[in-house]
Amino acid sequence: MMTRPTTNNRGFSLVETIVASVILSATVLVIVATSTKCLSTTRLNRQYETAASLIEKQLGLIDFIGIDDFIDIGTLDGDVTELEPGYHWEVETEYQEIDSLYLVTITVSWLDRNHPYNLVVDTMFDGESAYVETETDSADESGAGAGGGGPG
Numbered sequence: 001m002m003t004r005p006t007t008n009n010r011g012f013s014l015v016e017t018i019v020a021s022v023i024l025s026a027t028v029l030v031i032v033a034t035s036t037k038c039l040s041t042t043r044l045n046r047q048y049e050t051a052a053s054l055i056e057k058q059l060g061l062i063d064f065i066g067i068d069d070f071i072d073i074g075t076l077d078g079d080v081t082e083l084e085p086g087y088h089w090e091v092e093t094e095y096q097e098i099d100s101l102y103l104v105t106i107t108v109s110w111l112d113r114n115h116p117y118n119l120v121v122d123t124m125f126d127g128e129s130a131y132v133e134t135e136t137d138s139a140d141e142s143g144a145g146a147g148g149g150g151p152g
Contacts, residue, residue, distance in 0.1 A: 051108040051119040067102045067125040085112050100127035
């Protein structure tokens with residue numbers, strides 16, 4: 001009697017390979033979806049930070065020149081096209097009839113991938129400027145500060 005040599009076939013079966021491929025594909029799909037969502041969220045957060053920065057600049061301008069002068073200037077809205085995706089800001093003021101207080105609402109809006117976003121800030125301002133005119137400033141403006149007022 002002849003004996004056959006025994007072969008040791010210890011490879012993976014077709015079913016095991018297909019199951020492993022499905023699990024690996026699902027894992028890669030979840031990682032890609034999560035990464036895409038993270039990138040979208042990061043981009044949107046950056047846009048909100050830019051909008052907040054624009055609001056902060058407008059509040060600083062209003063605080064510096066005073067709300068009364070800001071209303072007199074008449075620049076209550078504008079566009080910032082230098083920054084992507086392009087922002088539009090608008091300042092609305094409402095007199096509160098209490099100790100010259102104004103309710104100031106600043107809205108920054110933008111459009112990203114055909115979806116509108118906006119950031120709205122409400123704050124109160126009194127009618128005074130943070131800019132304080134000193135004697136040197138007023139003397140320079142009237143011309144008294146120029147030319148030979150020193151000793152000698």
